[in-house]
Amino acid sequence: MQFAHLADTHMGYRQYGLTERENDFFQVFNQAIDEIVSERPDFAIHSGDLFEYSRPPTRALLTAQQGILKLKESKIPIYAIAGNHDVVMRKNALPPQILYKDFGLKLISPKNPFYLEGNVFIGGAPYTSKYHSKQLVERLESIEKSSMDYEKRILVLHQGIDRYIPYEYELKIGDVPKSFNYCAFGHIHERVVDDFGEGKLAYPGSTEIWRSNEVEGYKKNGKGFYLVDISGDMPEIENIDLKLPREFIKETIFYSKIQEELSRINQYIRSLQKKPILMVTVEGGDLNRSEVYETLNQSLSDFCLAVRSNYHPTSVNNEDNPFENGKEALDIKKMIEHNLNDFNSEKVNELATGLLKELSDGDFKTAETMVRNFYEDLYDH
Template identity: 85%
Template sequence: MQFAHLADTHMGYRQYGLVERENDFFQVFEQAIDEIIRERPDFVIHSGDLFEYSRPPTRALLTAQKGILKLKEENIPIYAIAGNHDVVMRKNALPPQILYRDFGLKLISPNKPFYLEGDVFVGGAPYASKYHSKQLIERLQNIEKSSADYKKRILVLHQGIDRYIPYEYEIKIGDVPTSFNYCAFGHIHERVVDDFGSGKLAYPGSTEIWRSNELEGYKKNGKGFYLVDITGDMPEIENIDLKLPREFIKETILYSKLQDELSRIKQYIGSLQENPILMITVEGGNFNRSEVYETLNHALSDSCLAVRSNYKPTTIEDEDNRFEIGKETLDIKKMLEHCLKDFNNEKVNELATGLLKELSDSDLSSAESRVQTFYEDLYDH
């Protein structure tokens, strides 16, 4: 018996405020559905963060609906849990996945902690914060007891584990039951496969590049989902890679070679079918940040969807030239003013008004995502 395991599709995410990036996430999800149908698994597991927000935009809801209906038409059941981005942080609130119950999606929840797919036990729990880890561990113990009479058992969770993210985890590796044949996790955006207990523990990773720090892992391991065969004693896991709509390019160049490096980068970009996201760091030498910014954008903005620039000169100067690294203590307030001086005030206003609404609605996951996006924009600016 085979199943497809995917997670962290984050539909509705408008990365860098770009409609094109929102469309990329939709396109990759549609590609994943088509690949799943081509592979003809017996069922599908989605381990959380189907959407970027607990109140997804209309197109995200429709794209998910079309994909789930395609699976239903092919008689491929889909099981899903809510991730931290899907969860509305309010008592008795329902995740958006509940909308697709009549379209064939089987939502694993506290009220329905497991299903049977033939003779395969599929059980789990939605995302729980570190503050609710005790309740989650109790649920896992109950799920393990419920699975005891079944030969094939799958555990579905959307959690960070201390083994993989030691500073941001919600549960420890010792809290995860070891009796399951396959632990289908979501939340970590890198691909992970480990031997664990009686079987395997796996994160398929995100299906698109959600943060720029995922680029190295993507180049090494790709993006996509897993095709898992649990017929034998030990699950066999195959990577199914998806073709991302556009490239992320990350470059660090010396200021002394700026023009030569820009020519090289422009030549490569000219060979691409879609305008890429370029993350470029200029370092070394004493240079005026604003002048280099203008040079980069004049040379590259027409051929890139976005240019995310960062600067590491030998010295950092404000208007009074008083921030020489290594020669005197930096003033934090002035450093922040320096970093923000070219930042779009409209973005700051958008952050403030968005946070006010989301925190008023107790929508903490959306607020957290908004702050993360703002911080990345600030860092890469």
């Protein structure tokens, strides 16, 4: 028996405020659906963050509906959970996936913690914050008990685990039940496959580049979903790679050779069919940032969808730069926790760290959503 495992499609995300990037996420989702239909698995699992926001734009809702209908027409059931982006973290909040109940999507939720697909048990829970991990662990124990009478058992979760993201996890690896044949996770955007308990624990990763720090992982491991065969004693997992609509290029150039390097980059990007996203780091020299910024944009902006620049000059005055301390960069998370120590609140620390990440990447919409969720969560508890 085979199934497709995908996650973190983040439809509706307008990266850098660009409509073209929003369209890229739609295009990749449609490609994933077409690939699943082509592979004809027995069913599909989506492990959360179908959407970027809990109130997705109309086109995102419509694209998801069309994809789910394609699966239904091909007699491929789909099971899904809500990720942290899919739902406002408050009591009785409903994720947008609930809209597709009549289109064939089976939502795994506290109300319906598991389903049966033939003789396969498919159970799980929606995203749960770190501050409610105790309730999640109790829920997992209950799900595990319900699964024990079935030969094949799949656990579906959207959580970060301390083994993979030690500073931003919601669940400890020791709290994940080990009796399942396959643990279908979402939330981490890099591909991960590990032996775990009686089977495998896997993250298929995001289907598009959601953050610039995913570029290296994409070049090494690709983006897409998994095709999983659970017929044997141990699951067999195949990468199904998707072709991303445009290139996401990261370049480091030296200030002393800036014109030569820009000419090289220009020659390459002009050969591409679609304008790329270009991340440029300029190193060395006693540079004037505004002048370098103008030089980069004049040379590259006509041929790129977006140019994002960063600067590492030769000399930095540490007194004027609180983010540098000798040769070692200051740990931003520790700095925030130190400055907010008077609040004595892990929640505030996590909010501040998350906001720094979103705002530094220019994602004001996600930052706004994080703040709203934070206060709604406080109100409910």
